[in-house]
Amino acid sequence: MIEIERVSLQLQGAQILHDISLTLPKGGVTALVGPNGAGKSSLLSLIARLSPLQTGSIRIDGMPVDATPGSVLARRIAILRQDNAVASRLRVAELVGFGRFPHSRGRLDAKERALVAEAIARFDLTDLADRYLDTLSGGQRQRALVAMAYCQGTDYLMLDEPLNNLDMRYGRELMGTLRRLADGDGRSILIVLHDINHAAAYADRIVAMRCGRVVAVGTAAEIIDADLLERVFGFRMRVESIGGRRVVLHHR
Amino acid sequence: MAEARPVPDRAAWRLAALAALALLCVAAFMSIGLRGNLLFVLELRAMRLASLIEVAVAVALATVLFQTVTANRILTPSIMGLDSLYLLCQTVLVFVFGGFGFANLDARLKFGGEIALMVGFSLALFMPMLRSRIDVMLLLLTGVVLGLLFRSLSSLLARMIDPNDFALLQGASFADFNTVRADLVAAGGVVIGVGALLAWRYRHVLDVMGLAPDTAVGLGVSWSRAAAAALLLVASLVAVSTALVGPIYLFGLLVVAIAERIVDTRRHAVLLPAAILVAVVTLVGGQTVFQHVVKGQSALSVVIEFAGGLLFLLMLLNGRRP
Numbered sequence: 221m222i223e224i225e226r227v228s229l230q231l232q233g234a235q236i237l238h239d240i241s242l243t244l245p246k247g248g249v250t251a252l253v254g255p256n257g258a259g260k261s262s263l264l265s266l267i268a269r270l271s272p273l274q275t276g277s278i279r280i281d282g283m284p285v286d287a288t289p290g291s292v293l294a295r296r297i298a299i300l301r302q303d304n305a306v307a308s309r310l311r312v313a314e315l316v317g318f319g320r321f322p323h324s325r326g327r328l329d330a331k332e333r334a335l336v337a338e339a340i341a342r343f344d345l346t347d348l349a350d351r352y353l354d355t356l357s358g359g360q361r362q363r364a365l366v367a368m369a370y371c372q373g374t375d376y377l378m379l380d381e382p383l384n385n386l387d388m389r390y391g392r393e394l395m396g397t398l399r400r401l402a403d404g405d406g407r408s409i410l411i412v413l414h415d416i417n418h419a420a421a422y423a424d425r426i427v428a429m430r431c432g433r434v435v436a437v438g439t440a441a442e443i444i445d446a447d448l449l450e451r452v453f454g455f456r457m458r459v460e461s462i463g464g465r466r467v468v469l470h471h472r
Numbered sequence: 473m474a475e476a477r478p479v480p481d482r483a484a485w486r487l488a489a490l491a492a493l494a495l496l497c498v499a500a501f502m503s504i505g506l507r508g509n510l511l512f513v514l515e516l517r518a519m520r521l522a523s524l525i526e527v528a529v530a531v532a533l534a535t536v537l538f539q540t541v542t543a544n545r546i547l548t549p550s551i552m553g554l555d556s557l558y559l560l561c562q563t564v565l566v567f568v569f570g571g572f573g574f575a576n577l578d579a580r581l582k583f584g585g586e587i588a589l590m591v592g593f594s595l596a597l598f599m600p601m602l603r604s605r606i607d608v609m610l611l612l613l614t615g616v617v618l619g620l621l622f623r624s625l626s627s628l629l630a631r632m633i634d635p636n637d638f639a640l641l642q643g644a645s646f647a648d649f650n651t652v653r654a655d656l657v658a659a660g661g662v663v664i665g666v667g668a669l670l671a672w673r674y675r676h677v678l679d680v681m682g683l684a685p686d687t688a689v690g691l692g693v694s695w696s697r698a699a700a701a702a703l704l705l706v707a708s709l710v711a712v713s714t715a716l717v718g719p720i721y722l723f724g725l726l727v728v729a730i731a732e733r734i735v736d737t738r739r740h741a742v743l744l745p746a747a748i749l750v751a752v753v754t755l756v757g758g759q760t761v762f763q764h765v766v767k768g769q770s771a772l773s774v775v776i777e778f779a780g781g782l783l784f785l786l787m788l789l790n791g792r793r794p
């Protein structure tokens with residue numbers, strides 16, 4: 221369970237997050253949606269202790285993120301950031317292998333190697349395993365980064381816009397994979413999405429943010445509502461029901 | 473990361489070749505042109521060899537660590553103003569004690585004081601920035617400005633001292649691989665040995681730090697603490713190497729760029745030994761060549777800095793990493 225209590229964030233004099241309280245139960249897929257600049261990435265960074273907590277508290281399975289050793293948290297929670305610049309010249313297999321660092325401290329034995337190989341296969345990277353990251357296409361690199369976060373093997377997996385650069389097929393496969401991780405392995409997934417239809421189709425829970433505040437929390441049926449979406453995103457869109465599923469026609 | 477693919481085998485093979493080459497250089501350095509009192513000459517050479525190897529290890533380690541922490545392949549520790557600070561120390565000492573007093577200062581005491589000063593300086597410089605999260609650009613900018621400040625302060629002081637003392641100072645301001653600081657070899661060896669052990673022990677953590685600060689934190693590395701520790705180690709290593717042979721600006725850049733080309737990886741388990749070996753080959757091999765082939769018509773340090781400067785320009789022009 222992730223408990224966020226009265227968290228505010230100020231950066232360079234601007235109030236980025238306003239007094240956010242939110243509890244995310246263990247398990248399932250939670251989608252975080254909202255317009256650009258709503259504070260989604262900032263909230264994720266705070267949960268994953270990438271930026272220091274200023275006010276309020278955040279606990280993961282009861283452990284306060286600002287007082288728990290980083291190496292302990294790294295075995296509970298993995299994060300993929302929105303913008304990832306990897307400094308070193310690395311091969312895909314090496315990058316994914318870094319995901320095991322919290323467990324192996326760098327020494328990859330047969331068991332660890334098997335886990336890395338499984339992650340590589342799961343994200344369809346086997347043919348690319350020996351390629352250098354800077355020779356990959358944007359989508360291929362994104363899959364390698366997701367595979368690394370997955371490979372960390374944590375109960376909580378947080379992904380900031382992982383669908384960036386992915387084509388329709390890989391986007392769909394990634395969402396399916398996350399769904400299976402939640403259903404089969406009991407992992408908790410927190411994912412920032414811009415495509416509201418992906419959120420509606422795959423998430424158990426949708427958290428909608430706007431201007432540093434949580435506007436609504438609920439199931440897809442509760443959130444996918446023309447009035448509510450207009451409040452979040454600031455424009456009117458058509459919501460239809462097709463084959464029993466809510467679909468948002470936001471294009472024109 | 474560790475042993476993931478067959479690729480490391482190639483790196484290991486190249487590392488072995490480098491080691492063989494380094495041994496060859498060491499053997500040549502010790503044996504070519506032996507004359508006179510054998511015992512005396514060998515002892516002298518062993519002392520010089522030890523100090524050259526110490527400098528090689530210190531510069532290689534310091535540069536690799538510095539580049540990993542700052543995620544930069546073009547800048548080396550001297551850009552942080554560390555070498556310039558060392559020069560300023562020398563100038564202040566000459567200024568205060570005069571040339572005679574300077575020459576008579578207890579070498580080990582002076583050495584210890586210089587290391588303490590440089591580590592203290594690094595602490596003062598980095599700690600405010602490390603309290604939140606290290607901002608590399610700010611750090612480098614501060615380093616460049618401070619380096620300039622120290623250098624101009626030294627030259628200001630140098631103008632104010634006795635011309636005879638100034639000549640003494642000039643000796644201390646340029647790298648010189650020919651003079652041996654026999655009095656410092658043992659103390660320097662201890663500092664460098666500890667530094668090398670620490671770097672080796674944390675080689676996997678260094679790999680993670682090379683990814684990016686946020687990624688390292690996500691993988692459980694306490695970035696600010698690890699970065700502070702690494703930079704303090706860098707400061708001590710630079711202090712030792714500068715005390716032994718004087719300031720060398722571009723040697724580290726040259727050595728690490730070549731090592732990275734040879735082993736084609738940034739993994740510290742491979743890159744650290746490779747950089748050390750390349751540094752040993754360059755210094756010990758280069759010194760042998762200069763002593764017996766070129767017969768000291770120009771100084772090794774000049775050639776190294778020249779080659780380093782060329783490489784520096786090439787890397788800037790290419791705009792990409794080696």
Ligand SMILES: Nc1ncnc2c1ncn2[C@@H]1O[C@H](COP(=O)(O)OP(=O)(O)OP(=O)(O)O)[C@@H](O)[C@H]1O
Pocket residue numbers: 231232234236254255256257258259260261262263302
């Ligand atoms: N370092 C910073 N300094 C000042 N303001 C910042 C900083 N980082 C982010 N912000 C501001 O905080 C707000 C929230 O940013 P955040 O990245 O959390 O938004 P987001 O919801 O993830 O947006 P997007 O969908 O574009 O990724 C934005 O208005 C942004 O300009």
Ligand SMILES: [Mg+2]
Pocket residue numbers: 260261262302380
């Ligand atoms: Mg964002």
